[in-house]
Amino acid sequence: MAFIEIRDISKSYGDLSVFNHLSLSVDEHEVVSLIGPSGSGKSTLLRCINGLEAIDHGEIRVHGDRITGPGVDVNALRRDIGIVFQGYNLFPHMTVLGNVTLAPIKVLRLSKAAAEERAMALLSRFGLANKAREYPDRLSGGQQQRVAIVRALAMDPLVLLLDEITSALDPELVSEVLNIVRDLAEEGMTMLLATHEMGFAREVSSKVCFLCDGSVYEEGPPDKIFDEPARERTRAFLRNIRDAKRI
Amino acid sequence: MGATTHRAPSAGTGPARRLDIGRMPAAPTALLLSALVMVIAVEAGSLYTIGAIRKALLGGGFAGWWVSAAFVLLTLMSTMIALPLIRAFNRWRDVRRAIARNDIVAARVARSEAHDRSWIAIGYTFAQFIVVLAVQFLLANNQAVAKTFFYVPLIVETFPLVLKAFWVNIEIFVVAEVLVLVWGLIVALAMFAPGTAGKPLRIIAAVYVDVFRAIPAILVIFLVGFGVPLTGVPILKDFSLTSYVIIALTLTVGAYVAETYRAGIQSIHWSQTAAARSLGLSHMQTLRYVIVPQGVRHIIPPLLNQFIALQKDTALVNVVGVIDSFNQSMLIAANHYNLSAVTTVAVLFIAISIPQTRFVERMMQRDRARLRAGGV
CATH class of the missing domain: 1.10.3720.10 (MetI-like)
Structure with missing residues (x-):
C-alpha cells in the first residue's frame, strides 16, 4: 500500500476547475516531483494534503487513514505532515530559535529545553547554529528558507511537502537550499515537491508527475519523463523549458 | 508598420542641440520691494503693540526694571524680520553687478538667493503679523480678553x-x-x-x-x-x-x-x-x-x-x-x-x-x- 494515496479527487473554485479526477500515490521513502505549467494545481495539491485546502470529491489517505472529509483532526494531521512554502513564511517577530521551537513547545508539548536542544541540533546540521538568535529579516533568502525547512523538520514529520521552495530565491542561493533537500532524500525522507527546477527534480526524484488540466497527465521515472516523454503536452512543456535554457 | 525606420525628429544629422536654460536673469526688484513694504508695515504694527503691552503692564501695577528690559528685548526681537531682507538686498545688488559685467552664472546664483531671501522675509513677516493680531485681540477692550481668559492671580x-x-x-x-x-x-x-x-x-x-x-x-x-x-x-x-x-x-x-x-x-x-x-x-x-x-x-x-x-x-x-x-x-x-x-x-x-x-x-x-x- 502506498504511503500517500490520492484517489480520484476533484476541486473547483466556482467555475474554475483545479482538479479533475486526479489520482496519485507516493510510497514511503520516495521523492515525487510535481512539474507542470503555472496554475496546473501543484501548490494546491500540496495544500490539500495538509488540510490547508479542502477537496470537493475523492479522498486522500496517508498510511491508510483517510485525511480528507469530515471528522478529521486537521491539527493532528498537520503535526505529521510538514510543508515549506515558496515565500518562507517565517514569523518575523520571533528569532530563528523561536520560529523553530514554537510548534514543538505548543503542539508537541516538549519542554522549552528539549525543544531548543532539538532545534539547535537541526540548525547546526544545516549550518545555521550561529543564526539561532537572529531575527528572520537579518537573514538572506536562502538562510530563511533553510530555517523554514528546519522549522518543519523540528516537528519530526512523516512526510515533507515542498512548495516551489526555490522560486523566490536569487539564483546563487538556490543550491544551498537544494543541498538540504538532497540530504533529506538520501536519508529516506518521504517528500512531495512542486518545482520548476527541472535538473534538480530529475536528480533527486524517484518519480516525476506532469500535472496538466487538473490531473496527472503523465508520470514516470525522471529519465523517462525528461528524455522520452510519451505524450504531446509533456513534450511541449519540456520543449518550452529547454528553449528558455532552464534545463 | 511600414518599411521605413521611424526616428525621433531631433535625432537627425543637423547641428547638435544645446540645453537652453534661459538668458541673463533680471534682478527681482518687485519681489524685494513687496517684502520691504510688508516688513515696514508689520514692524510698525509690532512696535505699536509692544508699546501697548508696556502701557498695560505699567497700568496693571507691574513696574520695575524687568518691564523695561522686556520692552527692549521684544523690540529687538521684532526687528529680526529685517535680517533676511537685508541679505536679500545684498544679493539683489550682486545680481545688478553680475548683469553689468555680463556674468550669467553669477547673476543666476545671486538672483536665486535674493529670491529665496525675499520669500523668507515675507514668511517670517507674515508669522509676526499673526502674532501681532493675536496680541491685539488679547489687549482689546482695555485688556478685557486677556483678563477673562488669562487672569494670572486667579x-x-x-x-x-x-x-x-x-x-x-x-x-x-x-x-x-x-x-x-x-x-x-x-x-x-x-x-x-x-x-x-x-x-x-x-x-x-x-x-x-x-x-x-x-x-x-x-x-x-x-x-x-x-x-x-x-x-x-x-x-x-x-x-x-x-x-x-x-x-x-x-x-x-x-x-x-x-x-x-x-x-x-x-x-x-x-x-x-x-x-x-x-x-x-x-x-x-x-x-x-x-x-x-x-x-x-x-x-x-x-x-x-x-x-x-x-x-x-x-x-x-x-x-x-x-x-x-x-x-x-x-x-x-x-x-x-x-x-x-x-x-x-x-x-x-x-x-x-x-x-x-x-x-x-x-x-x-x-x-x-x-x-x-x-x-x-
Missing part, C-alpha cells in the same frame, strides 16, 4: 484646586485605558470566532461595535452614570460614580479599539496563518502566538491616538456630576465670573497630550523608515 490662586481635580481625570483615563486594552482585544477575538459555532459570537461582537460606535460618548456616560444606580441592580448599584464613568468610557472606546485590533489582525498576511496552522497550531494558538503579537505592533500608533481622544473625553464626565478638572473649573468660573481656571484645564490637557502625539509621530516615522529599509 490662575495661581485656583491652580492647586484644579490640579487636584485633574487627578480625577488622570485616574479615570488610566484605569479606562487598561480596561479598554483588554476589553477591545476580547471583542476583537470574538469577531474572529471560527466556524458556524462562532457565528453568534461574531454577530454579537459586530452589533456591539456598531452600536457603541454610533452612540455619542456623553450619552453613554449619562445613561450608565444615572441609569445603573436607578435600576437598583444588586452589586452594580453600589459602584462609585467614578466607576460608572470608567465603565461607560470603556464601553465606548472599547468598540473603537476592537475595530483597531481587528484591522491589526487583518493586516497580517494570510500566509502567516497558513504557516502557523501547517505546523499544527490551533486557531487560538495561531492568533495568540503568531497573529496578535504582529498585529499589535502595527496598531500601536492608532491605539495611542485613541488613548489621547479618550483622555480628552474624560472632560465629559461632568454631565453626571463627577468633580473632574473641567467641572471644578466651571464652578470657579461661575464664582469669579472669569474663565481663567478653564484655561488652566486646557493647558493641563495640552501638557499631557502633546508629548504623546509627538511620541506617536516619532514611532510612525520609525516604522516608515523600517518599512523603507525592507524590514518587518
Whole structure:
C-alpha cells in the first residue's frame, strides 16, 4: 500500500476547475516531483494534503487513514505532515530559535529545553547554529528558507511537502537550499515537491508527475519523463523549458 | 508598420542641440520691494503693540526694571524680520553687478538667493503679523480678553484646586485605558470566532461595535452614570460614580479599539496563518502566538491616538456630576465670573497630550523608515 494515496479527487473554485479526477500515490521513502505549467494545481495539491485546502470529491489517505472529509483532526494531521512554502513564511517577530521551537513547545508539548536542544541540533546540521538568535529579516533568502525547512523538520514529520521552495530565491542561493533537500532524500525522507527546477527534480526524484488540466497527465521515472516523454503536452512543456535554457 | 525606420525628429544629422536654460536673469526688484513694504508695515504694527503691552503692564501695577528690559528685548526681537531682507538686498545688488559685467552664472546664483531671501522675509513677516493680531485681540477692550481668559492671580490662586481635580481625570483615563486594552482585544477575538459555532459570537461582537460606535460618548456616560444606580441592580448599584464613568468610557472606546485590533489582525498576511496552522497550531494558538503579537505592533500608533481622544473625553464626565478638572473649573468660573481656571484645564490637557502625539509621530516615522529599509 502506498504511503500517500490520492484517489480520484476533484476541486473547483466556482467555475474554475483545479482538479479533475486526479489520482496519485507516493510510497514511503520516495521523492515525487510535481512539474507542470503555472496554475496546473501543484501548490494546491500540496495544500490539500495538509488540510490547508479542502477537496470537493475523492479522498486522500496517508498510511491508510483517510485525511480528507469530515471528522478529521486537521491539527493532528498537520503535526505529521510538514510543508515549506515558496515565500518562507517565517514569523518575523520571533528569532530563528523561536520560529523553530514554537510548534514543538505548543503542539508537541516538549519542554522549552528539549525543544531548543532539538532545534539547535537541526540548525547546526544545516549550518545555521550561529543564526539561532537572529531575527528572520537579518537573514538572506536562502538562510530563511533553510530555517523554514528546519522549522518543519523540528516537528519530526512523516512526510515533507515542498512548495516551489526555490522560486523566490536569487539564483546563487538556490543550491544551498537544494543541498538540504538532497540530504533529506538520501536519508529516506518521504517528500512531495512542486518545482520548476527541472535538473534538480530529475536528480533527486524517484518519480516525476506532469500535472496538466487538473490531473496527472503523465508520470514516470525522471529519465523517462525528461528524455522520452510519451505524450504531446509533456513534450511541449519540456520543449518550452529547454528553449528558455532552464534545463 | 511600414518599411521605413521611424526616428525621433531631433535625432537627425543637423547641428547638435544645446540645453537652453534661459538668458541673463533680471534682478527681482518687485519681489524685494513687496517684502520691504510688508516688513515696514508689520514692524510698525509690532512696535505699536509692544508699546501697548508696556502701557498695560505699567497700568496693571507691574513696574520695575524687568518691564523695561522686556520692552527692549521684544523690540529687538521684532526687528529680526529685517535680517533676511537685508541679505536679500545684498544679493539683489550682486545680481545688478553680475548683469553689468555680463556674468550669467553669477547673476543666476545671486538672483536665486535674493529670491529665496525675499520669500523668507515675507514668511517670517507674515508669522509676526499673526502674532501681532493675536496680541491685539488679547489687549482689546482695555485688556478685557486677556483678563477673562488669562487672569494670572486667579490662575495661581485656583491652580492647586484644579490640579487636584485633574487627578480625577488622570485616574479615570488610566484605569479606562487598561480596561479598554483588554476589553477591545476580547471583542476583537470574538469577531474572529471560527466556524458556524462562532457565528453568534461574531454577530454579537459586530452589533456591539456598531452600536457603541454610533452612540455619542456623553450619552453613554449619562445613561450608565444615572441609569445603573436607578435600576437598583444588586452589586452594580453600589459602584462609585467614578466607576460608572470608567465603565461607560470603556464601553465606548472599547468598540473603537476592537475595530483597531481587528484591522491589526487583518493586516497580517494570510500566509502567516497558513504557516502557523501547517505546523499544527490551533486557531487560538495561531492568533495568540503568531497573529496578535504582529498585529499589535502595527496598531500601536492608532491605539495611542485613541488613548489621547479618550483622555480628552474624560472632560465629559461632568454631565453626571463627577468633580473632574473641567467641572471644578466651571464652578470657579461661575464664582469669579472669569474663565481663567478653564484655561488652566486646557493647558493641563495640552501638557499631557502633546508629548504623546509627538511620541506617536516619532514611532510612525520609525516604522516608515523600517518599512523603507525592507524590514518587518
